[in-house]
Amino acid sequence: MKDRIIGTIRRINGPVITAEGISNAIMMELVHAGESRLVGEVIKLRGDRAIIQVYEDTTGVKPGEPIYGSGLPLSVELGPGLIGNIYDGIQRPLVQIKERSGVFIGRGDELPGLDRDKIWHFIPTMQIGESIEPGLILGTVKESERIEHQVLVPPDVQGILSRIVGEGDYTIVEEIASVTTATGERELTFMQRWPIRRPRPVSRRRVVDEPLITGQRVIDSLFPIGKGGTVAIPGGFGTGKTMTQHAVAKWSDADIIVYIGCGERGNEMTDVLTEFPELIDPRTGLSLMERTILIANTSNMPVSAREASIYTGVTLAEFYRDQGYDVAIMADSTSRWAEALRELSGRMEEMPAEEGFPAYLPTRIAEFYERAGSMETLSGKRGSVTIIGAVSPPGGDFSEPVTQHTKRFVRAFWALDRQLANARHYPAISWLESYSEYLPDIIGWWHEHGGDSWEKDRQKIMDLLNREVRLQQVVKLVGPDALPDSQRFVIEVCTLFKNAFLQQDAFNDVDRYSTVEKQLAMLRLILTYWDRGSEAIKGGVTLIKLRRLKVLAEIVRMKSVITDDQVDRIDLLQVRLERSIEKLESVYA
Ligand SMILES: Nc1ncnc2c1ncn2[C@@H]1O[C@H](COP(=O)(O)OP(=O)(O)OP(=O)(O)O)[C@@H](O)[C@H]1O
């Protein structure tokens, strides 16, 4: 990189450096600080002073050392080779760096995000003479077993295609095409750069109209999220945020997963690294790493790279969205990201707002979630970015600023409940506090996919769950015996629903994932128990008799016994349930 000196270091405060004598710097410019050339970014410019956020440990850097400018904003490299990779918050490839230096990351270490030597097989789809617009597809490269990489025209290139290579093998730095533009020839490669803090352009925003199917019953059936939607998972310490994120990363029907481990413990990322390559995607039969990009900025890595990591993640996601893919991002945890923001702001001596967070915290949170969406791409395809952010409120108190602001900007909320987690009811997603605003958007999809009964059934079970809360209060006051059987049956059905449906064991091979067909059948079955059982009670059957039905034990076990391709066994259970209730009724008739 052609670095030029743009100023000198005046003061060092952890990851924040004040520089003076600055000339020729631009906002958000990527710079290298000091003799050891630590990677940094200009985040404030005033007169001849600049404030630089440094992405590495600044120990030993001294005042008077130079600042080198790059003339470019902090950007990521985009092209084939991202999938299956593991990066830090500013896209340094962690595995390669570890191989090279033996330690985790040496300071001033700079390895490019994309492998320069790897060869990709390119199949061109455009021809010489065609007019070139930003975002059009020049051809394809098989990036992984699963991903057909669409080689995109960068967003700033327009003109006539004057040259394109034939089908063959190329690296990401070889010229594959040339475009005659108004300002001259532009050579294109598989690779382009994009500044992480700026959203990539699209043709237009579409309405979200399809659910992201996660295989998690409480999510898909009760609090669904749309492809291109936003959701927060707030939860106190150890309530299951990471497990929920992992479940969605593993089993959801997104084409690509960008998993950002943001300030969490290193061992959680290690879990992902060891587990994902071995797990098989149930839809394609391929390893999950064939669709996953990991960004790791664990708690022991520099805070400023943590601050950048979510932008790096969302930019990579947008790049695949622009190729027409459905991408889902998990950020675990956005609270640690907000803490990084707070620390940096403190070191810059900015005026703190609520709980020491900077006043721009809500704007930053909003800007992040706004990058989600279902979009029409520049080439006319549809693609989406779904954002799933974990929030870890201190003490599990949802009234703190990060949770509260996040709630304003997301349209779904999977609230983790301490009491449920303590009772080992997993996932501990509260059915009372959680919500999803995507119901009306995705109802059409359910109708098209055999789920005509979904909306009605969902409402019915939600009503029962809400009735149960009030009944439980009565029970607390006067004991269960004061309630008539018809009301105790509400509690009975809800207990069955919680055990047989809502609880889902991530460690059980069958239970960890349920297709929508299985979810629909399970819900239908439990509601049949409610409908037919209520009728039977009206007809004089006692609750005790109902409760003793042998088939109930099998209903509780169906989630982990009946596999996804045996949904007809749930229908058989339903027939047996109806027959046994009929039998009870005949005794009373
Ligand atoms: N769906 C699930 N199935 C089985 N066990 C679960 C499930 N969800 C959570 N658990 C249990 O809860 C524990 C804590 O979950 P997890 O690590 O996801 O919590 P967390 O909210 O991310 O915690 P932290 O605040 O420490 O980041 C897990 O180790 C696991 O034992």
Ligand SMILES: [Mg+2]
């Ligand atoms: Mg966690």
